[in-house]
Amino acid sequence: MSSTIPPEVTLEQWRGRRSGELPACQHLHEATTRYDSVAKLLSFLLLCPVCGTERVIETQAYEPRFVPSAAAAHALRDAA
Secondary structure, three states, rough: OOOOOOOOOHHHHHHOOOOOOOOOOOOOOEEEEEEEOOOOOOEEEOOOOOOOOEEEEEEOOOOOOOOOHHHHHHHHHHHO
């Protein structure tokens, strides 16, 4: 979670807020994901490009499993 204080919120409001209590900005948000490879968590977020604030919508346990096919292994070996 971002620690950026939105411009419409005072420092006192920011310090006194509880989680989820901060009013959302009225800007258009972008959806993005972040992967924490140590904790093996995939987080889905809404990001405000204007304020720089972000909100986690959902977090899921996720560990990518890649098993290369014989053709992919051959192509990787030839590329090296």
